[in-house]
Amino acid sequence: MDYEQFKVESDKVFAVLGDKDLPVTLADDIARLKDLAATVEDPQDRWDAEGDIVSIEGILQAGEGADEEPWSDAMNQAVQAHARATDDSGTPAERIARARAGITAISRIADTAPANEQAAIVEMNESLLMLAEALEPDAR
């Protein structure tokens, strides 16, 4: 087997990693990929195949990080508000307005958050301000 053949199989696993409900067969799928990777003949190709498995496991681990440090729903809402406020579509004026609105929304959300989450929530306003100022032609 070469890497391209392996990649056809690994791409199927990568594709489901963004699903909310991971397939119950995922552990078996990864075990199968490990077996396949061991059959890749060229050392460079095998290195890449094994790297894909490391990637898959690393992505799953990133999701598990959510369980290790749980957050209130306020933080969850703030992250979503930030992601929306950084949407890069539209004119600079529209983007500035979106970023400024995001600052307002995140500030309001922070007021509802537990005390130990408020700083991490408000911290995200920094990048919205920097974005808005970067988009203003005379910001410098």
Added chain:
Amino acid sequence: MKATSYQELMAEQARAAVRVSGAHHSSWNGRVGATDPKEKIRGSVSWDHTINYSDRLVAAPLKDMFENARVYNQDADTLRSYREAIKTVHHENTHALAAEGTEHADGKAAYQRLPEKALEEGITEVHSYDNLNEYIDELGLEEIAPGIKSAEARGSYDHYTPAARRFTEGISRETGVETSEVVRRLAVVNPEQKFRAAAEMLYEGSDLPGKVPAQERGAAVQRIETAMKPPMAGLKALGEEPDRNTRRRESARAGDGAFRAGRAEVRALSKEWGQPAPETRVERAVAAEQQAGPQTADSAKQQELPADLATAVHASRSGSEPLTSASRLGEDQMGSRRSGSQSTPERTPEIQR
């Protein structure tokens, strides 16, 4: 220098960040401003290189910390407010780090694009969070506020940091450079240069230096850099993802996709520039065998390569001497970026005013 007052802390903030990171210099212009009191913004770096802090959320706790210097057994909430404030200071000063001949504001246009902005914030947060206690040590703040190093201060940018971590872990596996060192190298350059610095690491860690003529290096690095950006744009969809676990996986997938796109471009370039000499192929096979371990935390696995073998492997793959910073760190260098024993220009601390 240890800070014994708020004024000293402000004066020393950038130099301490340079020492912790080994950056060439800080772009900070020496001015400290205040964020708009009508808005909840803890800190920011203006594009004229002024650093701004919220009087209420950052400056006040820090002034309080110095007024209560050396008071033991402070309550957890108070210590948390101090640590959160100094975390903001470190984050903003990490943004201001820059490479020789460049400034933070050179990345102003890049910061308007999502892949570059996400990588800038993700890397800045990971570096400033992971090295916060070192920054506190540089400023002598544990003596001022006993307990600040073990106080709580939660990380931010939960939708960007998984991408930044997976991106740098992938580069680490591919290059043999420790993940923390990959993060550091990206933290010390401006937003416009972060993907390029990553592309250069992948290039230098591959067999390309032994194949690609020197005059073609820039174009090859450019191709790797260009390939890595589109997957990071996948972060745009995260605004609609309400489930945190799924969102963190999506973020990690975007960062990982960026790394693997870069790796694929390296492989394509390698094919385009022909096969390596037969003796190099043999040594590369040995290298791959040595580095291939169980599919777990691979970067740690690579560190098991003896230093001389790692050097030989790199030389055989690239046809050039390994990067100084890719060498194994001695125990005394682990976790420290202080400039004392470093000799590369990048590690010469300097505040450019």
